[in-house]
Amino acid sequence: MMKSSKDQEAALLEKTAREFARKTLIPDIHETDRYPHGPFFHDALKIAFESEFLHVSLPETLNGMGWKLKPLCILLQNISRVDASMGSVLLSNAAAQELMLAAGAESILADLVSQDMAATDFLTAFPLFSHPNEKAIQVAAQLRNGNYQLAGTADYMVPGPIAGRYLVPARTSKGFSYFLVDAKNKNAVSGAPIKSLGLHACPAADIAFSNADGILIGREDEGAHIFSKMHEKMMIAAAAAALGIMQASLDDALKYASTRMQGGRKIIEWSELSGMVGQMAVMTKTAGMLLQKAVSDADAKDTEWAVQGFAAATRILSDACTVSTLGVQVLGGYGYMRDHLQEKRFRDSRHLQSVFGAPGRRAIHFLNQFNKSNRK
Amino acid sequence: MDENALWFDDYSCGLAAIAKQPTAMIKEIKHATALARRFNDEVVNKRSLEIDDELDRNPDALPHDWVRQALEWGLYTNWIPKIFGGRGYCFPSLSHFLEEVSSSCLGMANLIGSHYLGIAGVMSTGNLAVLQWLCEDMAESHKRGESCLASFAITEPSSGSDTASADLIDRGSISCEAKKAPGGYILNGTKIFISNAHFATWHMVLAFEDIRNPSSTAVFCMVRTGTKGFVIGKKEDKMGQRACPASELIFTDCFIPDKQVCLSPHMVKGINKPYRDIYQDVFDDLCSISRAGVCALGTGVARGVYNDTLKLVEETSTTDGWLINQEWVQMKLADMLKNAAVSRLIYNEVNHANSIYGLFKPLQTKPLYYLSKLLPTGWLAKLTRMIVKWPLVPYLFQKDQLGRRPEIYRQRTSGWASLAKFAGTDAGVENCEIALQILGESGIRHANRVEKHLRDARLLPIYEGTNQMNRLDLFKNFIGRNSRHVSMYSD
Numbered sequence: 001m002m003k004s005s006k007d008q009e010a011a012l013l014e015k016t017a018r019e020f021a022r023k024t025l026i027p028d029i030h031e032t033d034r035y036p037h038g039p040f041f042h043d044a045l046k047i048a049f050e051s052e053f054l055h056v057s058l059p060e061t062l063n064g065m066g067w068k069l070k071p072l073c074i075l076l077q078n079i080s081r082v083d084a085s086m087g088s089v090l091l092s093n094a095a096a097q098e099l100m101l102a103a104g105a106e107s108i109l110a111d112l113v114s115q116d117m118a119a120t121d122f123l124t125a126f127p128l129f130s131h132p133n134e135k136a137i138q139v140a141a142q143l144r145n146g147n148y149q150l151a152g153t154a155d156y157m158v159p160g161p162i163a164g165r166y167l168v169p170a171r172t173s174k175g176f177s178y179f180l181v182d183a184k185n186k187n188a189v190s191g192a193p194i195k196s197l198g199l200h201a202c203p204a205a206d207i208a209f210s211n212a213d214g215i216l217i218g219r220e221d222e223g224a225h226i227f228s229k230m231h232e233k234m235m236i237a238a239a240a241a242a243l244g245i246m247q248a249s250l251d252d253a254l255k256y257a258s259t260r261m262q263g264g265r266k267i268i269e270w271s272e273l274s275g276m277v278g279q280m281a282v283m284t285k286t287a288g289m290l291l292q293k294a295v296s297d298a299d300a301k302d303t304e305w306a307v308q309g310f311a312a313a314t315r316i317l318s319d320a321c322t323v324s325t326l327g328v329q330v331l332g333g334y335g336y337m338r339d340h341l342q343e344k345r346f347r348d349s350r351h352l353q354s355v356f357g358a359p360g361r362r363a364i365h366f367l368n369q370f371n372k373s374n375r376k
Numbered sequence: 377m378d379e380n381a382l383w384f385d386d387y388s389c390g391l392a393a394i395a396k397q398p399t400a401m402i403k404e405i406k407h408a409t410a411l412a413r414r415f416n417d418e419v420v421n422k423r424s425l426e427i428d429d430e431l432d433r434n435p436d437a438l439p440h441d442w443v444r445q446a447l448e449w450g451l452y453t454n455w456i457p458k459i460f461g462g463r464g465y466c467f468p469s470l471s472h473f474l475e476e477v478s479s480s481c482l483g484m485a486n487l488i489g490s491h492y493l494g495i496a497g498v499m500s501t502g503n504l505a506v507l508q509w510l511c512e513d514m515a516e517s518h519k520r521g522e523s524c525l526a527s528f529a530i531t532e533p534s535s536g537s538d539t540a541s542a543d544l545i546d547r548g549s550i551s552c553e554a555k556k557a558p559g560g561y562i563l564n565g566t567k568i569f570i571s572n573a574h575f576a577t578w579h580m581v582l583a584f585e586d587i588r589n590p591s592s593t594a595v596f597c598m599v600r601t602g603t604k605g606f607v608i609g610k611k612e613d614k615m616g617q618r619a620c621p622a623s624e625l626i627f628t629d630c631f632i633p634d635k636q637v638c639l640s641p642h643m644v645k646g647i648n649k650p651y652r653d654i655y656q657d658v659f660d661d662l663c664s665i666s667r668a669g670v671c672a673l674g675t676g677v678a679r680g681v682y683n684d685t686l687k688l689v690e691e692t693s694t695t696d697g698w699l700i701n702q703e704w705v706q707m708k709l710a711d712m713l714k715n716a717a718v719s720r721l722i723y724n725e726v727n728h729a730n731s732i733y734g735l736f737k738p739l740q741t742k743p744l745y746y747l748s749k750l751l752p753t754g755w756l757a758k759l760t761r762m763i764v765k766w767p768l769v770p771y772l773f774q775k776d777q778l779g780r781r782p783e784i785y786r787q788r789t790s791g792w793a794s795l796a797k798f799a800g801t802d803a804g805v806e807n808c809e810i811a812l813q814i815l816g817e818s819g820i821r822h823a824n825r826v827e828k829h830l831r832d833a834r835l836l837p838i839y840e841g842t843n844q845m846n847r848l849d850l851f852k853n854f855i856g857r858n859s860r861h862v863s864m865y866s867d
């Protein structure tokens with residue numbers, strides 16, 4: 001059977017992502033995982049930018065691939081299979097872009113893509129690991145002489161220390177709204193990179209605003225609505241990154257367990273251990289199927305896509321933690337060492353699990369969305 | 377034996393211990409806990425995050441100042457019995473001390489715990505003579521203001537889980553060889569992942585006269601840092617517990633005199649048991665002690681992360697009000713507290729089992745306990761030195777420990793210790809995971825300590841036997857012994 005041009009495009013993107021990860025991320029992965037004590041992957045990011053990985057989820061008019069989830073998920077899955085830090089830089093940028101599109105701020109994005117700039121300048125930092133319903137928003141916006149000015153601190157902006165601009169939620173008269181602030185604005189000061197559990201090369205920083213000018217994105221007090229539109233799509237994208245971590249964990253566990261000998265046989269031949277690897281395989285395969293369905297339903301705008309996608313993503317993000325834990329345990333003492341990447345996957349999966357807020361609250365957010373969709 | 381009576385005795389060690397243990401132990405345990413709290417306040421809390429960060433920046437560095445501070449606080453000799461020149465705190469109080477320190481920093485707790493693991497290794501071979509000179513060397517060094525730590529080295533590149541089981545090691549692949557030579561042994565081979573190796577003066581090393589028949593030819597010996605033919609190799613770059621280095625030991629024609637041999641097949645004459653069974657008993661006795669300690673580490677991290685989470689939760693306001701007032705959070709905090717409390721109960725039960733059925737017994741019977749509290753250390757140590765010089769005493773002691781303890785006693789201490797090891801360490805890791813569930817972004821920040829607790833805790837289900845191997849040990853000791861058709865490691 002002939003492959004459709006869409007399938008061919010997807011296969012090509014997958015191949016490109018894998019090559020990119022293999023050639024540009026693997027060689028320095030141990031050093032870049034030490035950021036900020038080690039180097040930042042500027043060269044890799046430059047290649048990602050030149051390969052238009054940072055545009056992939058945009059509409060075609062903005063050099064993207066048709067405002068679809070599939071290309072973004074292909075990238076995130078295959079890149080995170082090697083390094084979820086790069087995956088998360090792309091994810092955060094895509095979340096910011098998606099939010100701007102959801103708010104109808106296409107012209108700002110058009111302006112951005114039309115300019116010639118460095119990869120880091122193109123990036124928009126976003127509070128990827130928070131949910132506006134959880135922690136109270138610490139930034140307030142005030143309209144002065146027709147301009148909005150922001151004051152307060154935005155926590156954990158990703159990739160705050162290197163981005164060209166910040167997309168920040170700030171309190172407005174009856175709720176909250178999103179604002180875009182230029183990182184060169186001297187009233188917006190980025191803190192040092194925050195040392196964190198995982199995703200070390202995806203830097204985060206707290207950004208302090210002292211009456212910094214911000215451009216309103218969408219309409220005032222519309223923040224909750226546009227967040228929710230972005231959120232339902234980007235949760236699925238985050239799950240793609242988590243799936244990449246699961247696949248890599250499974251690959252390594254299978255390889256190790258099939259060669260490591262204990263008690264005179266390959267450890268995979270002990271039924272207990274083979275059950276552990278089996279559980280990893282079941283979860284990874286299930287996650288693959290869930291993701292595929294969630295992405296195709298989302299791109300086809302299926303009526304149920306948003307709730308189903310959220311449910312699938314919630315499952316995948318959580319199972320990625322289980323799979324990466326099992327992966328460490330299969331490798332025994334070696335799994336705890338930084339020479340083996342499994343300990344990184346263990347950290348990264350937990351870090352990623354906190355995408356868009358505390359994982360423990362996710363089921364509550366889901367039920368709200370579920371009820372809304374049932375009412376419709 | 378009546379199954380119900382067995383069930384009662386197996387699972388009520390604490391009750392049986394009430395009448396048998398000296399009540400003054402409770403005061404001593406409280407004292408050890410208070411000491412740990414002060415140590416945390418004055419030393420550990422101030423430096424733990426910083427050291428973790430420094431060692432992330434430079435994985436080859438060694439935190440000598442930590443070792444020094446623990447020395448100044450007397451922490452390497454407090455749990456050495458007075459008869460050997462130490463301060464003679466009762467052994468169960470060590471678990472409580474370790475729990476407390478782990479609640480602040482597991483790396484520091486492991487550094488101290490691994491030192492006592494080395495000493496417990498010697499204790500479990502029943503060699504009173506080696507125990508006497510080793511502990512005295514440590515106590516004397518301490519008096520001079522020098523640290524003299526121990527490590528315990530059994531793991532090899534190709535033998536991890538296998539090592540603690542006679543059944544498995546005989547089928548596995550071993551490389552560390554001890555060749556008999558006039559006046560001692562010559563060691564060749566490599567050990568890996570050895571906690572404290574870079575800081576220790578004495579290493580309890582396991583090697584084999586015949587690497588094709590290891591359990592029947594095992595040699596347990598003490599090797600001093602600086603001995604010709606012995607070098608400390610690569611220091612591992614770990615996910616957590618960075619304050620306690622884990623490193624490689626490399627032996628190349630390293631001569632060890634007989635005086636430093638704790639146990640070998642030539643030393644068990646008169647013990648009516650195959651040496652292979654003795655090998656297993658030594659490991660079971662050692663793990664009965666050490667796994668209580670690891671459960672205490674799990675309990676400590678469970679408590680530490682609970683405390684840190686509670687603090688963060690109390691400070692967090694959400695759009696729905698204070699986070700602490702949300703029911704889902706209250707339930708999760710309750711689970712965390714339950715995990716810490718239950719784990720503590722479990723390691724206490726192991727300590728009770730060890731006190732009445734295991735290696736703690738000699739020093740915790742009431743007359744000996746009180747005598748050792750009343751008499752001055754110098755006097756007791758001198759007396760022991762004299763007694764131990766008389767060869768019959770160490771011989772009888774070792775024979776009694778290795779040859780006469782009823783099997784059911786060993787099953788009880790070993791069964792409980794395995795249960796404690798996986799239950800306590802699973803609880804520690806689980807609490808860290810719950811913390812991340814509640815806290816999201818504030819949980820992943822290094823400065824808030826929660827993520828460090830998780831990285832540190834993740835080692836607990838791996839060392840002292842993986843938690844899988846500990847479940848199998850529990851099966852062997854409490855379940856398999858009464859079941860039909862049972863044979864271990866045969867599926």
Ligand SMILES: Cc1cc2nc3c(=O)[nH]c(=O)nc-3n(C[C@H](O)[C@H](O)[C@H](O)COP(=O)(O)OP(=O)(O)OC[C@H]3O[C@@H](n4cnc5c(N)ncnc54)[C@H](O)[C@@H]3O)c2cc1C
Pocket residue numbers: 260262263267270272273329330331332333334336490527528529530531535536537538544568569570571572614622835838839840841842843844845865
């Ligand atoms: C930081 C650190 C510090 C350490 N400190 C010390 C120390 O001070 N002294 C020391 O001697 N050792 C130490 N160790 C070693 C530790 O005890 C071993 O890592 C542990 O026993 C597991 O062995 P392994 O790593 O070789 O894993 P393996 O034994 O190779 O196990 C790999 C996997 O296979 C499973 N497996 C193996 N055999 C079986 C079986 N028969 N049935 C079912 N499953 C099986 C295991 O459960 C595990 O999941 C340390 C390790 C680390 C990581």
